[in-house]
Amino acid sequence: MTDDALQAIEASLQKQVSLASYNTFRFDYPAEYFAVADSLEYLATLLQWANAADQPVTMIGGGSNLLICGAISGLVIINRLKGIDAVEHSNGSVTVTASAGENWHQLVRYTVEQGWHGIENLALIPGTAGAAPVQNIGAYGVEVKDVLTRIQVINTHNGSVFWMDANECGFAYRDSFFKQQWKSTLLITAIELTLHKESELTLEYGGLSAHLSEKPSLQEVFELVCRVRSEKLPDPSELPNAGSFFKNPVVSQTAYENLKTRFENLVAFPVAGGMKLAAGWLIDHAGWKGKVRDRVGVYDKQALVLVNYSDISAAGLLALESDIKASVFERYGVLLEREPVLLPESARKLELEQP
Ligand SMILES: Cc1cc2nc3c(=O)[nH]c(=O)nc-3n(C[C@H](O)[C@H](O)[C@H](O)COP(=O)(O)OP(=O)(O)OC[C@H]3O[C@@H](n4cnc5c(N)ncnc54)[C@H](O)[C@@H]3O)c2cc1C
Structure with a gap:
């Protein structure tokens, strides 16, 4: 691709676009470059530009499984390929x-x-x-x-x-x-x-x-x-959320039996390699269901869903997540894992590096 063609593509891209309406939590962080791909040809052109300009690419569909917690550098592509x-x-x-x-x-x-x-x-x-x-x-x-x-x-x-x-x-x-x-x-x-x-x-x-x-x-x-x-489940267009916030943790049969002696109503299903515990039950019985803190909270009809009442930053939700995880670990010895994808990638890498 010639320099002129690259410059023409860059000029056509939107810059510093708010992603608030592109994620169902409605957190408000910008994309450095932003484009909507409605054909395979245009998607290929965008990728060519990103490679030549050495810009990372993030694809977003409906934004319903995302936890955006900061500005996204590089090119964000909204996928609208149809057919x-x-x-x-x-x-x-x-x-x-x-x-x-x-x-x-x-x-x-x-x-x-x-x-x-x-x-x-x-x-x-x-x-x-x-x-x-x-x-x-x-x-x-x-x-x-x-x-x-x-x-x-x-x-x-x-x-x-x-x-x-x-x-x-x-x-x-x-x-x-x-x-x-x-x-x-x-x-x-x-x-x-x-x-x-x-x-x-x-x-x-x-x-x-x-x-x-x-x-x-x-x-x-x-x-x-x-x-x-x-x-x-809450409708994200009325109460911003990303569905189940935690995966159902899988524990060994022995760990399950130990827990069952302490919590006789524990909800679990047999799976390959052990028992899958209902994360919603663990969170609910640790006292979190319906809790509202600052402008975020735990949905009152389903403890597995975290909701955003009106926050534009993800900080409150991340703090809530961390407290729920600590409380569930303290009570049951079980570590919960987040289901939505954390963006930007730099935040995810930072999180992985933490002990
Ligand atoms: C109310 C509610 C209920 C939900 N219920 C369920 C449920 O029952 N079961 C369930 O499994 N999930 C559920 N989810 C989660 C979510 O809907 C799904 O994970 C869904 O598939 C996400 O689609 P999306 O287009 O919104 O993806 P996004 O949130 O836009 O993206 C999610 C991830 O996929 C990547 N991605 C997106 N498109 C592409 C692509 N074309 N190629 C490569 N990577 C891509 C993104 O970069 C990101 O890492 C629920 C969410 C909500 C809000």
């Missing part, structure tokens, strides 16, 4: 391809309207299709990895675009290589799901079956998930 394609196969399966900037919930709604099974339990999760694999979103016994077949990515260093097999991406509970080692090298540009015209519904989690008839339709499951979630 959905579907191919029905004679064996009853359906290949659905969605560009990364598609709204996840609208994608779920569309597949349910077509009668395609697979992601109905993941209704009403905010954010974009492209971010869904990043932390392997999950709800009501289903994770996106269960239906993901391929992921299209762009390499931030050389601009090459290619498809990867989903089983190469290190999916785990609220985690993947995209959230870890690939975070600055591979950006997701599209996802491919395999859904089914006929399939068993997953109803045994979160008490779904108790609210449904014996043979519920796909649409009924979708509507129930939407209703239950709306009752339990």
Whole structure:
């Protein structure tokens, strides 16, 4: 790219843009450079500029799993790549391809309207299709990895675009290589799901079956998930939050049994490698549910969700997080881990260096 072309791109970028309306916590920090990518070609051009100008790149989808705690240097790209394609196969399966900037919930709604099974339990999760694999979103016994077949990515260093097999991406509970080692090298540009015209519904989690008839339709499951979630979780457009703030910690069977002798109502589920404790229960029974401090707090209907009443800086929320973690550790000996991604990257690195 010539110097003139680089300068022209730089001149077209917005500078020092507030990210308050690009994260669901609504914390107000600026992006040094800011652009909205609505085509793969423009995204590739932006990456070329960032490489030539030696600027780091941060991609944001819906900003619903972010904890922004400072100004972001380099280029922030808002992903708005759009397009959905579907191919029905004679064996009853359906290949659905969605560009990364598609709204996840609208994608779920569309597949349910077509009668395609697979992601109905993941209704009403905010954010974009492209971010869904990043932390392997999950709800009501289903994770996106269960239906993901391929992921299209762009390499931030050389601009090459290619498809990867989903089983190469290190999916785990609220985690993947995209959230870890690939975070600055591979950006997701599209996802491919395999859904089914006929399939068993997953109803045994979160008490779904108790609210449904014996043979519920796909649409009924979708509507129930939407209703239950709306009752339990705050709508970020009314009360800023990032959903579950902590992951459910996994402890050994022995640690679980020790805790159970002290806390007989402890909520936990068996998983590979031990027992997964309900972080919301731990926080609630440590006395935090509904607590409001300064201008942030713990949601009164679900202790796993931290909310921002009116703070523009993340300092109060970080202090609240730290106190909750200390109190849960003191009471149960269990260390909670944050679920949302901390930005800027420099803050995350600093945190990792701390003992
Ligand atoms: C009310 C509420 C309820 C929620 N419920 C759930 C739930 O039930 N289950 C669940 O798993 N999550 C839940 N979440 C969390 C969140 O909605 C998901 O993690 C969602 O997938 C985030 O999408 P996003 O587009 O907003 O990502 P962002 O918040 O914009 O980004 C999250 C991370 O992904 C990276 N990223 C974004 N787009 C891309 C891309 N195209 N390529 C590479 N990296 C990218 C970002 O850099 C960042 O590191 C909830 C959040 C809220 C506010």
